[in-house]
Amino acid sequence: MLSAGLGWLAIRLAEHAWVQAAGLSGLSLAIVLGMLVGNLGYARIAAQAGPGVVFSKQNLLRLGIVLYGLRLTVQDVAQVGVAGVLIDAVVVGGTFTLAVWLGTRWLGLERSTAMLIGAGSSICGAAAVLAAEPVVKGRAEQVTVAVATVVVFGTLATFLYPALYALNQHAGWLAGGEHAFGIYIGSTVHEVAQVVAAGNAIGAQAADTAVIAKMVRVMMLAPFLLMLSAWLVRHPDPARRASGATQGAPRVTVPWFAVGFVAVVAFNSLQWLPQSVTAAATALDNHLLAMAMAALGLTTHVSAIRKAGLRPLQLALVLFGWLVAGGALLNQAVQGWLG
Numbered sequence: 464m465l466s467a468g469l470g471w472l473a474i475r476l477a478e479h480a481w482v483q484a485a486g487l488s489g490l491s492l493a494i495v496l497g498m499l500v501g502n503l504g505y506a507r508i509a510a511q512a513g514p515g516v517v518f519s520k521q522n523l524l525r526l527g528i529v530l531y532g533l534r535l536t537v538q539d540v541a542q543v544g545v546a547g548v549l550i551d552a553v554v555v556g557g558t559f560t561l562a563v564w565l566g567t568r569w570l571g572l573e574r575s576t577a578m579l580i581g582a583g584s585s586i587c588g589a590a591a592v593l594a595a596e597p598v599v600k601g602r603a604e605q606v607t608v609a610v611a612t613v614v615v616f617g618t619l620a621t622f623l624y625p626a627l628y629a630l631n632q633h634a635g636w637l638a639g640g641e642h643a644f645g646i647y648i649g650s651t652v653h654e655v656a657q658v659v660a661a662g663n664a665i666g667a668q669a670a671d672t673a674v675i676a677k678m679v680r681v682m683m684l685a686p687f688l689l690m691l692s693a694w695l696v697r698h699p700d701p702a703r704r705a706s707g708a709t710q711g712a713p714r715v716t717v718p719w720f721a722v723g724f725v726a727v728v729a730f731n732s733l734q735w736l737p738q739s740v741t742a743a744a745t746a747l748d749n750h751l752l753a754m755a756m757a758a759l760g761l762t763t764h765v766s767a768i769r770k771a772g773l774r775p776l777q778l779a780l781v782l783f784g785w786l787v788a789g790g791a792l793l794n795q796a797v798q799g800w801l802g
Contacts, residue, residue: 490610531752534745
């Protein structure tokens with residue numbers, strides 16, 4: 464009930480125009496509200512609320528990721544074309560690889576922290592961080608730090624990209640007008656809500672193309688999780704192995720919710736469900752994910768985030784620079800190559 468109440472409040476706040484203009488989603492607000500309650504008075508009722516909070520951030524999270532597939536169809540891929548799919552794939556793979564390499568080699572972060580930040584930056588923000596957490600086995604404070612980086616730099620992107628579009632009108636470094644710039648936004652901005660905010664600030668065509676490109680990027684979440692799980696079996700975390708956390712024969716952990724996500728996308732592509740049913744299920748999904756975020760915030764202590772220091776933000780800043788500059792060059796190259 465506590466997680467549900469905080470999640471409901473976050474979604475209601477996210478409906479206000481000023482929140483939407485800032486590109487903040489209900490998920491981002493839910494974790495903030497959860498942290499406020501978690502650090503101010505949750506300890507007094509933790510014994511009673513604890514089982515429900517754990518259920519929310521584990522079971523309901525996975526169900527929420529499965530239902531997330533109702534936002535997508537296979538037909539979405541066709542609307543952005545080969546260029547959009549190729550750009551999305553390179554952005555996802557390149558950003559995540561860069562995050563892990565720089566995070567562990569340059570900044571000395573724990574690999575799970577770097578992976579969570581990389582997942583949030585490369586795919587779909589907070590939802591990707593939550594989906595990757597069971598695979599990389601991250602701690603609550605690591606997930607919260609990763610989500611915080613998405614909020615900071617994704618919100619910055621909602622204001623930066625419209626300015627870049629105005630600059631592009633004069634410089635002409637990315638041809639193709641609003642359609643091409645929409646693909647650029649959808650392939651590089653963190654959260655779906657932030658993509659909507661940035662696209663609408665430019666124009667209707669940019670907003671529509673940006674959302675579709677973003678949805679194709681979201682669709683890559685399931686194969687990403689499956690490949691990540693297989694890779695982690697071959698390359699176990701040295702820190703976890705040293706602590707004895709990886710005893711027993713290594714095995715691939717197939718995230719069932721990722722498989723369910725793909726199945727729901729395929730089913731939704733058949734368009735058998737009435738629009739009213741899909742809308743109701745999507746609204747339910749928003750509440751489930753908000754509950755999971757609120758529960759995560761409830762179990763995260765500010766002291767743990769403070770202990771993480773500035774290095775996660777430094778990594779997220781570098782990734783943001785890569786998405787803005789590298790994504791622009793990539794969009795220019797791919798769209799020029801495909802004519």
